[in-house]
Amino acid sequence: MSDFNLKVREEGDITILETSGYLNNFGGDRVASICKQSISEGKRKLLINMENTKMVNSIGVSILIEVIEDLQGVNGTIGYYNVAPIVEKTFNIMGITNYSKIYTSEEDAIEALK
């Protein structure tokens, strides 16, 4: 069983997901499910707090690419903050930082998405 957990909250018009544990295929599917639900409800701004996710795999991150594709269709945006260095490096290698942004803190992210 995966130790992945997810909390969701709203901050104005921004949906914030807080992940905890290894972002693998199961974690990625759970994140994508929440994101797709949020998009279907008209939300266009998504943030993921990755403070408690120290490791990912390429399958989990590939599922985030699906979310980015969905957001492109509705002129939405997704960002991440509190990202571990190896996770940031993985995002950069896979190129998802060309289509989404890593912020240094929640405050910076919310300010940028206003």
Add this chain to the structure above:
Amino acid sequence: MSNPTVELTLPVMQDMELAATKTAEVIANRMDLDEEKTDEISMALIEACINAFEHSKSKDNIFIQYIIDPEKLIIKVGDKGIGFDAEVVAIPKIEEKIISDNKRGWGLQLMKELMDTVDFQSSEDGTTVTMTKNR
């Protein structure tokens, strides 16, 4: 005298790659590798294990050797699957993946970017990927 070697056998089970990373962390710590290199090794190892689990189409265990060389850590991940040709695996591009139905296929690229060397030996009897990280 031969280099100290740690061997690990993993069943094909969900998240077993994390057992491989725990072992890698202990060895990297013993070798005084810094946190950045240790994390890069762990990430590359996760991808190598996932490839072995998924692409080998084998229900057999996978085998990992960690060889502690004075100059580098050598990691071999082997499976007894049907093998594949790493040369014909396309380099993934995000601009293509983002509009493709297949978003996956990043494992080899991540291994190559995160490790100093990555080599594959594959036949119909299985595949062994050998990765090195210099001290």
